[in-house]
Amino acid sequence: MILFWGLPGDSPLTAVADILARRRVKTAFLDQHDSLEWSVELSVSDSISGYLRNGSQSLDFAEIKAAYFRPYDTRDLPGVPSEGPGQAHALGLGEALLGWADITPAKVVNRPSAMTPNNSKPYQSMQIRALGFAVPETLVTTDPEAARKFWEKHGTVIYKSVSSVRSIVSKLSSKQAARLENVKWCPTQFQEHIAGTDYRVHVVGDKVFPSVIESQADDYRYACRNGGEAKIKAARLSREVEERCRRLAAGVNLPVAGIDLRLTPKGEWYCFEVNPSPGFTYYQDATGQPIAEAIAQYLV
Amino acid sequence: MAGKTLLILASANDETARRLATLWKGDGARLVLPRDLSRPGWKYQPGQVESSVAAVDGELIPARQISGVLTRLGNIAENELIEIASGDREYVAREMSAFLLAWLSALTCPMLNRPGSICLSGPNWRPEQWAHAASQAAIPVVPSRRRVPYENEPSPASRYEPPVTVTVVGKKCFGPKDKFLHDGARRIARRANVELLAVNFVGSGKDARFLSADLWPNISAPDIADAVKEHLVGRARRGS
Numbered sequence: 001m002i003l004f005w006g007l008p009g010d011s012p013l014t015a016v017a018d019i020l021a022r023r024r025v026k027t028a029f030l031d032q033h034d035s036l037e038w039s040v041e042l043s044v045s046d047s048i049s050g051y052l053r054n055g056s057q058s059l060d061f062a063e064i065k066a067a068y069f070r071p072y073d074t075r076d077l078p079g080v081p082s083e084g085p086g087q088a089h090a091l092g093l094g095e096a097l098l099g100w101a102d103i104t105p106a107k108v109v110n111r112p113s114a115m116t117p118n119n120s121k122p123y124q125s126m127q128i129r130a131l132g133f134a135v136p137e138t139l140v141t142t143d144p145e146a147a148r149k150f151w152e153k154h155g156t157v158i159y160k161s162v163s164s165v166r167s168i169v170s171k172l173s174s175k176q177a178a179r180l181e182n183v184k185w186c187p188t189q190f191q192e193h194i195a196g197t198d199y200r201v202h203v204v205g206d207k208v209f210p211s212v213i214e215s216q217a218d219d220y221r222y223a224c225r226n227g228g229e230a231k232i233k234a235a236r237l238s239r240e241v242e243e244r245c246r247r248l249a250a251g252v253n254l255p256v257a258g259i260d261l262r263l264t265p266k267g268e269w270y271c272f273e274v275n276p277s278p279g280f281t282y283y284q285d286a287t288g289q290p291i292a293e294a295i296a297q298y299l300v
Numbered sequence: 301m302a303g304k305t306l307l308i309l310a311s312a313n314d315e316t317a318r319r320l321a322t323l324w325k326g327d328g329a330r331l332v333l334p335r336d337l338s339r340p341g342w343k344y345q346p347g348q349v350e351s352s353v354a355a356v357d358g359e360l361i362p363a364r365q366i367s368g369v370l371t372r373l374g375n376i377a378e379n380e381l382i383e384i385a386s387g388d389r390e391y392v393a394r395e396m397s398a399f400l401l402a403w404l405s406a407l408t409c410p411m412l413n414r415p416g417s418i419c420l421s422g423p424n425w426r427p428e429q430w431a432h433a434a435s436q437a438a439i440p441v442v443p444s445r446r447r448v449p450y451e452n453e454p455s456p457a458s459r460y461e462p463p464v465t466v467t468v469v470g471k472k473c474f475g476p477k478d479k480f481l482h483d484g485a486r487r488i489a490r491r492a493n494v495e496l497l498a499v500n501f502v503g504s505g506k507d508a509r510f511l512s513a514d515l516w517p518n519i520s521a522p523d524i525a526d527a528v529k530e531h532l533v534g535r536a537r538r539g540s
Contacts, residue, residue, distance in 0.1 A: 044431040045443035085449070092448035099428035099446070116418035119394075122346045122402035123417070129347065140399050142342040142355065163398035165391060184340040185384065186392045187399035 006070035015292035035090040066299040114253035115276035133271035156193035203249035204294035232286035304367035334380035349406035368532030412496040434510035
């Protein structure tokens with residue numbers, strides 16, 4: 001049986017679940033909205049055992065051969081109380097599932113411990129560099145003068161969050177020069193701007209699905225906000241770069257990964273991030289690449 | 301060690317950390333509090349940690365001057381950041397934690413403990429993961445059980461066994477003089493890739509079973525505190 005955990009409106013999750021349902025593969029979907037209706041018991045000693053139950057289903061952990069988890073923060077879910085036994089129940093269910101996901105011999109997309117490096121971008125950048133990709137020169141600082149010198153050195157610099165809190169990647173402009181004093185309050189991440197063409201490469205096991213993005217925006221994910229656009233097309237990579245992407249995903253223990261690359265005019269490949277829970281349907285819809293199918297095959 | 305600084309990264313409420321910073325002043329000990337991350341001077345470029353700088357209580361400390369780090373925090377808590385506007389504290393705390401994770405991971409000086417991928421003091425394992433690790437290390441385990449919702453079922457009748465704790469500091473163990481417990485505690489610490497760990501067992505000798513582990517053991521006892529300092533500063537002196 002294959003277990004899905006998240007929200008029914010989550011398109012990557014439902015895309016894969018739908019494929020498996022059509023193939024009559026035995027699956028179960030644990031809807032986070034229904035967290036309070038589920039009970040769990042998880043016991044770990046020299047074996048892992050237990051069950052998940054609601055009014056109509058009982059799922060034995062031993063029967064789960066694969067899992068695809070894309071949970072949202074339980075505390076943000078409507079229907080989950082903000083405190084008290086209800087919240088404790090929902091959070092406890094989540095903890096049980098995440099704890100199981102890290103130790104089970106079943107296939108998991110993706111194991112929680114493999115996803116956590118993404119919570120610190122400079123930390124992950126060192127993993128990326130060690131696994132064969134160039135990374136932009138980066139400064140994290142609370143020193144306004146160091147930030148100015150870095151800016152002078154590189155001419156064009158972008159700033160973005162250090163953690164996994166979603167931020168819009170933006171170029172530093174003269175309007176912000178006076179605000180550089182504010183970095184004293186919080187370590188702030190600056191990176192040399194790498195000019196080039198954006199690629200998003202989805203890796204599923206040993207399958208590689210590259211796409212190229214055409215956009216004038218600093219951060220193509222938010223191009224529409226400023227009246228711009230982002231066109232995504234299927235792309236081809238050299239075997240060498242494909243292999244580097246496979247090695248990177250495997251090296252960070254992510255059987256499913258969304259790798260953000262940029263190709264410079266001189267032909268250098270830079271990697272900005274390895275997304276451990278990629279929203280691949282955005283790219284699949286644009287390119288027709290069978291990413292959901294690949295994940296479904298991986299899980300079976 | 302002339303000119304060297306031993307950093308103790310701790311909460312402002314950590315009295316043990318304060319005491320150790322005073323006790324170890326002669327070895328260059330300095331307390332680093334969450335509010336220090338809101339001071340000008342921190343600098344880190346991934347790949348160039350040797351040129352990084354910490355800002356501690358108004359003083360800039362280059363990385364090459366740091367002899368060791370004792371980390372007594374899992375992450376930066378937003379309630380420590382009283383100088384930050386309340387609406388921004390959660391974000392700032394996460395940014396500070398992410399920065400420290402990267403910087404501490406890159407430092408090559410002795411450290412207790414080296415960060416995990418999300419926790420500044422090692423792997424932030426759940427009880428299930430500790431039990432699994434102990435089992436994988438061939439140590440008998442008291443089953444870790446999680447039940448949601450918790451149902452107030454009567455426990456099976458059994459004799460209560462108070463846990464015994466072994467504290468691992470590098471190669472040393474503190475606690476009952478029990479070869480099996482010491483060996484088991486070291487094996488679990490190795491599995492977790494940490495060198496400072498309290499491991500709780502029930503039973504003794506060959507009948508001992510792993511119960512739980514704690515990345516923040518009580519290090520206030522003089523012999524354990526001395527071992528921690530020796531591990532950090534002594535290794536730096538020997539260049540290891």
